[in-house]
Amino acid sequence: MTFVNLGILAHVDAGKTSLTERLLFNAGLIDHVGSVDRGDTTTDSMELERRRGITIQSAVVALHIGDTQVNLIDTPGHSDFAGEVERALRVLDGAVLVISAVEGIQARTRIIMRLLKSLGIPVLLFVNKIDRMGARYEDLLKSINDTLAPGCVPMTEVTDIGTRGARAIPLPLERMTEVLAERSDTFLSAFVDDAVELSDELRYAELARQARAGWVHPVYFGSAITGEGVEHLARGIVDLLPSASAGAADDPPRATIFKIERGRAGEKICYARVHSGTIRARERIPFYRSSLHDGVQELTGRPSAVRVYRDGAGVCDDNAPAGSIAKLWGLAEARIGDQLGSSDDLPGGGLIAPPTLETVISPESHQDRTRLFTALGRLAEQDPLINIHQDKDTGVLRVRLYGEVQMEVIADTLREQFDLAVTFEEARTIYVERPTGVGEALEEINFEGLNFFWATVGLRIEPAPPGTGITFGLDVELGGLPLAFHKAIEETTRETLRRGPHGWEVIDVAVTLFRTGYASPISAAGDFRNATPLVVAKALTMAGTRVHEPVHRLVMEVPEDCVSAVMQVLVPLRAVVEEQETREATIVVLRGRLPASGVVALTRRVPELTRGEGVVVTEFDSYRPYPGTPPVNPRAGANPYDREQYMLHTLGRVP
Structure with missing residues (x-):
């Protein structure tokens, strides 16, 4: 069987969930097209999604277009759920x-297209809502080609646009010949050669080749509500997008877990895209995970049940072949992002940056603290970027978030x-520290005097390229120290770097272990775990660090007469507007940079500043040095940057 794993993506309210409903209806899998407003759509299965009218978690449904099974993944449109979108992109x-034919290219539309291009994912464009008053055709096509997808190829034209009788009519294939010739010398030669007759079959084959390579982007117009134009899009999905590579059934299995949920009995259910081989129930399989902080880890598991998508949202017991999407039971230790079977092509980092906001969450009843921690752990399984952390000294629970809607x-x-009823404190910005120089430190066993820790540890710390996280290297012979002691040093080093001299996580740092020693049989792993924080702190203090603040790309759409009021708010938030564009005479698009510390304040002010008509979208861009006196993140418990306090706390001399 041929599979296509397809993502439907959009700026919020462009109509992607309605398009999913229409495709399912046309495939005969539902008897009516569900409505987001009525709360009866197939993919928005959570009660919370139905009530709010937004997609919160990615949902999978399967449908058949001809002989091709399309596994369709509906993703959230709101920027607060960007992590959910990224996980879906990995398996498409x-x-x-x-x-939207009315609103046109919106702020988040550009962000999504940039992500798709960065992954090399072929894209078809569907311009929805041609039946709505204000729908546009020619100028919208020009805007798409100029600012979103150079090389767009219109596949349909529209009659009676902006009315209930709007119709999408296929365009002659000759209309796309010049666009295709611009991107292929071979096709260009055939185009200018009078001896070669360019048939529609040749044109369509060349269109498919270039679309699958991501060189051109076919554009279809239609209406998900009336169904107009959706059949043309359906043909494009199977003809112009690449199918999943199958390989042989006995190839080594490889699959990516992109979603986790809990069943009615609380059991963990993993959603996996199978890239190669076959995933079978009750067969032991290794799985791998990677993070910038902890490197690559290997674990093993045995799926107790494997079910694959066939029609609609239902699944059936079966082996999961390459190209399919399966639900797996029994992998208790699995997490989102884990790769089953092989570590080949295992992503080392995210396309979308982790959240830059953090808040303290507390139960309204103090007796519910343990239950809250357990519940948050379940939510973090579904969205690992939430990043739950409990301070071991104070018991305070902190949650990292993208925005207030997610909260x-x-x-x-x-x-x-x-x-559980909970309260949140005001969200604060998460800063980071980067080393500014090189530092070395050494703690050695004193065989002739008093020893608090029977461990010798020498570490060198220096800056690493942006985006590399933490690298841990050895400048000692691996066999000179028991492996358990090496593991204790590396794990404790990574843990200590979560709090730098100013209290923020240290990123983009290279650590080298250059000296080790132990006293057999006295030394234990605990000695190395206790000594290492002192070495890290001393080396990092010698190297020096600078606090960096997260900065977001900012896109705002505001009415023209509200620009002045918006600018007066942007200035004190330290925003820099780099580009200003007037669209449709009455809407101004502002683009620039905004420190993450101002995101919440700006989002709250936009409705009042723009009469409820403004739109603001932010996306993490980079870290930049914090201007002025750096903010400090207070710490509790043992502080390795204060040697006396650390020793007293570690040796149990303080409460």
């Missing part, structure tokens, strides 16, 4: 990017699924 063969959704979920 192709994508449909939905654009509200977490509160609603805890109340409805776990019967």
Whole structure:
């Protein structure tokens, strides 16, 4: 069987969930097209999604177009759920990017297209809502080609646009000949050679080749509500997007876990895209995970059950072949992002940056603290970028977030699924530290005097290229120290670097272990775990660090007469507007940079500043040195940057 794993993506409210409903209806899998407003769509299965009218978690449905099974993944449109979108992108063969014919290219549309291009995912564009008043055709095509997808190829034209009778009519294939010739010398030669007759079959084959390579982007117009134009899009999905490579059934298995949920009995269910081989129930399989902080880890598991998508949202017991999407039971230790079977092509980092906001979350009843920690752990399984952390000294629970909508959704979920009422403190910005120089430090066993820790550890710390996280290297012979002691040094080094001299996580740092020693049989792993923080702190203090703040790319769409009021708010937030564009005479698009510390404040002010008509979208861009006196993140418990306090705390001399 041929599979296509397809993502449907869009700026919020462009109509991607409605398009999913229409495709399912046309495939005969549902008897009516569900409505987001009515809350009866197939993919928005959570009660919270139905009530809010937004997609929160990615959902999978399967449908058949001819002999091809399309595994369709509906993704959130709101920027607060960017992590959910990234996980879906990792498993796609192709994508449909939905654009509103009325609102046109919106802020988040550009961000999604940039992500798709960075992964090399072929994209079809579906311009929705041609039946709505204000729908556009010619100028919108020009805008798409100029600012979103150079090389767009219109596949349909529209009659009676902006009315209920709007119709999408296929364009003659000759219309696309010049666009295709611009991107292929071979096709160009055939185009200018009078002796070669360019048939529609040749043109369509060349279109498919270039679309699958991501050189051109076919554009379809239609309406998900009326169904107009959707059949043309369906043909494009199977003809112009690449199918999943199958290989042989006995190839080594490899699959990516992109979603985790809990069943009615609380069991963990993993959603996996199978890239090669076959995943079978009750067969032991290794799985791998990678992070910038901890490197690559290998674990093993045995799926107790394997079920694959066939029609609609239902699954059936079966082996999961290459190209399929399966639900796996029994992998208790699995996490989102883990790769089953092989570490080949295992992503080392995210396309979308981790959240830059953090808040303290507390139960309204103090007796519910343990239950809250357990419930948050369940939510973190579904979205690992939430990053739950409990301070071991104070017991305070901190949650990392993208924005206030996500915070509200977490509160609603805890109340409805776990019967927990919670409160949040004001969100704060998460800063980071980077080393500015090179530092070395050494703690040695004193065989002739007093020893608190029977461990010799020497570490060198220096800057690493941006985006590399933490690298840990050896400048000692591996056999000179028991492996358990080496592991204790590396794990403790990584843990200590979570709090630098100013209290923030240290990133982009290279650590080298240059000296070790132990006293047999006295030394234990605990000696190395206790000594290492002192060495890290001393080396990092010698190297020096500088606090960096996260900066976001900013895109705002505001009414023209509100620009002045918006600018007056942007200035004190330290935003820099780099580009200003007037669209449709009455809408101004502002693009620039904004420190993450101003994101929440700006988001709250936009409705009042723009009469509720403004749109603001932010996306992490980079870290930059913090201007002025750096913020400090207070710490509790043992502080290795204060040697006396650390020794007293570690040796149990303080409460």
